[in-house]
Amino acid sequence: MRLIGYARVSTVEQSLDLQIAALQAAGCSKIISDQGLSGADFHRPGLRKVLRQLQGEDMLVVWRLDRLGRSLIDLIETVNRLSRRGCEFRSLTESIDTSSSGGRLLFHVMGAMAEFERSIISERTKAGMEAARVRGSQIGRRPSMTAEQTDAARIAVEIDLKSVGEVALTYGVHPKTLARRLRDSN
Numbered sequence: 001m002r003l004i005g006y007a008r009v010s011t012v013e014q015s016l017d018l019q020i021a022a023l024q025a026a027g028c029s030k031i032i033s034d035q036g037l038s039g040a041d042f043h044r045p046g047l048r049k050v051l052r053q054l055q056g057e058d059m060l061v062v063w064r065l066d067r068l069g070r071s072l073i074d075l076i077e078t079v080n081r082l083s084r085r086g087c088e089f090r091s092l093t094e095s096i097d098t099s100s101s102g103g104r105l106l107f108h109v110m111g112a113m114a115e116f117e118r119s120i121i122s123e124r125t126k127a128g129m130e131a132a133r134v135r136g137s138q139i140g141r142r143p144s145m146t147a148e149q150t151d152a153a154r155i156a157v158e159i160d161l162k163s164v165g166e167v168a169l170t171y172g173v174h175p176k177t178l179a180r181r182l183r184d185s186n
Contacts, residue, residue, distance in 0.1 A: 001057050001058065001059055001088070001099075002029055002030075002055075002057075002058045002059070003026065003027050003028045003029060003058075003059050003061050003090075004028060004029065004030045004031070004032070004050055004053060004054060004058055004059070004060055004061065005019075005020075005023030005024075005026070005028035005030065005031035005032070005060075005061045005062070006031070006032055006033070006046065006047060006050045006060060006061070006062050006067065006068065007019035007020055007023060007031060007032075007033040007034075007062075007063060007067060008033060008034045008035070008037060008039065008044070008046070008047070008067045008068075009033075009034075009035050009036070010036065010037070010038055010039065011036055012035055012036040014035075016033050016035060018063070019033075019063040019067065020033070022063045022092055023061055023062075023063060023092075026061055026090075026092055028061050030053070032046045032047075032049050032050040032053075033046050034046035034047060038070075039066055039067070039068070039069045039070040040069070040070050040071065042069055042071075042074050042078070047068075051078070051081075051082075054082060054085065054087045055085075055086075055087070056085060056086035056087065057086055057087070057088075058087050058088075059087065059088040059089065059090055059099065060082060060087060060088070060089050060090070061089075061090045061091075061092065062090070062091050062092070063091075063092050063093060064091060064092070064093040064094065065091045065093075065094055065096070068091075072110065072113070072114040072117070073114050073118065075110075076107070076110060076111045076114055079098065079107060080111075083098065089107075090103075143181075144171075144173045144177050144181070145171055145173060145177075145178070145181050147185070149171055150181050150182065150185045151185075153167050153168075153170075153171060153178060153181070153182065154182055154185070156170075157182065164178055164179055164182075
């Protein structure tokens with residue numbers, strides 16, 4: 001089994017030294033890193049490179065889970081993709097090792113927690129939107145044009161025979177937006 005390490009720091013001022021030393025001590029034969037990149041973005045060059053290099057029976061090793069990423073949902077999906085390819089995952093600080101039954105159990109518990117978190121967020125969002133509707137608040141983005149502007153635009157297009165593009169420019173909207181507003185306001 002080949003151990004491949006991944007290290008990341010969020011700013012260029014931070015040092016990778018601590019992570020690299022821990023990954024080397026864990027036996028990583030190769031370490032790939034990203035410097036100055038947020039953990040919220042899973043499209044980092046170093047991460048993409050390390051994920052491409054992992055092959056069956058290899059293990060991705062990170063110093064801490066948050067070095068791989070901040071989103072539990074994305075972390076779980078990444079580890080599940082590795083598992084489907086026959087690769088394992090290990091986080092040194094949290095002592096998670098998917099090559100052991102206990103490590104797999106812990107990771108599945110984290111997956112269940114992430115799913116639960118998604119459900120709670122969805123329920124709260126729906127409840128908040130319903131409460132806002134009951135209070136009379138408009139949900140969603142404000143219309144790009146008021147009803148009066150739409151009426152004036154209709155006159156400009158239908159009576160004054162101006163082009164939709166010209167009128168859209170007047171109101172600072174895309175011509176498709178104006179055409180949709182004219183169609184939907186009938």
